[in-house]
Amino acid sequence: MLWLKGKHNLKVRKEIGDGWISAGTKQAPRFIRKSEIPQFVDDEFWAWFAVWHKFHAGLGLPFAGGWANQGQPVVEVLELMQAIYRNRSVDRAE
DSSP: OHHEEEEEEOOTTTTTTOEEEEEEEOOOOOOOEGGGHHHSSSSSHHHHHHHHHHHTTOOOOSSSSGGGSSSSSHHHHHHHHHHHHOOOHHHHHO
16 A cells, blocks of 8 residues: 555656646645645655554554543644545545
8 A cells, every 4th residue: 555655656747747636625725736745745644644544443542541641743633634534525425
């Protein structure tokens, strides 16, 4: 899986050009060029994605205890990524 490797393999094809892709949500649209993806998808992104993926898969929070025992960055990232996941799911259904 791509996210396990921590690397992207997206290439910009010359015949298509450096097109725009949607990187936001319906409520907060954001568009970036394909060539800008490596700026956003770095090792820190994949580390946080792994934390969210484990949480979302039902494997629990990263630290023992409840929400109060998690650090503020952990709570913020989990809430943000969960909101993005929910909004994306709704966007696809429409």
